[in-house]
Amino acid sequence: xxxxxxxxxxxxxxxxxxxxxxxxxxxxxxxxxxxxxxxxxxxxxxxxxxxxxxxxxxxxxxxx
Numbered sequence: 001x002x003x004x005x006x007x008x009x010x011x012x013x014x015x016x017x018x019x020x021x022x023x024x025x026x027x028x029x030x031x032x033x034x035x036x037x038x039x040x041x042x043x044x045x046x047x048x049x050x051x052x053x054x055x056x057x058x059x060x061x062x063x064x
Contacts, residue, residue: 013043 020035032038040048 013039016042 016038020038023032036048036052
């Protein structure tokens, strides 16, 4: 899924993901909840869990 599609389909989640990536470059900020918990709050636990599982599976497949 491209970033453009993600921003159209799930704008809140894509904004949160972008904020997470940006925060990696600025570690001096106060600690926050883990990314998975914030993702679950933004798009719902069921969808977030399925998304993470699918991405993990895809990542594992690409390492084989």
